[in-house]
Amino acid sequence: MSATDAERLLAAAALQDTATHLPDFIRLALHTGCRKQELLGLEWARVDWTANQFMLEPRHTKIGQYRVIPINNIARQALLNRARFRAEYCPASPWVFSHADGSRLRDVKKSFHSACRRAGIENFRIHDLRHTCAAWLVSAGVALPEVRDLLGHASITMTERY
16 A cells, blocks of 8 residues: 555545544554554553553464554554543543443444545455555565564564565
């Protein structure tokens, strides 16, 4: 996915009144490389604002390994947007991605596909945001071992497939 396609997708996601979380989800996925369930299961207690990172414990990751996910300015802004939503609607919710009643969002597939359709992007899945993050990192000159560690891959071979 190109940066232009990403902007079109974000613009389409912003038009969805019932899924106000979607642009923030997309930004976090594109700028952290996290899997869908890693983001949907993210709790505020694991966000370290001072260090600009959040933690994924082994129980939160596919391969059962602890990971520290750095957040850049775009990812930080997405988290700040979610924090404002929480403050207004559900201050006691532990979830970064929650409904207004504080319950955890379970999936974003339907709203994501609607945004893709609206943006004219075909054959693109949520997991492809993770692939895009990896491709952008490699294009920016980040070494494959660093990309592997960020994405939580067990081997460089898997990272190379991205």
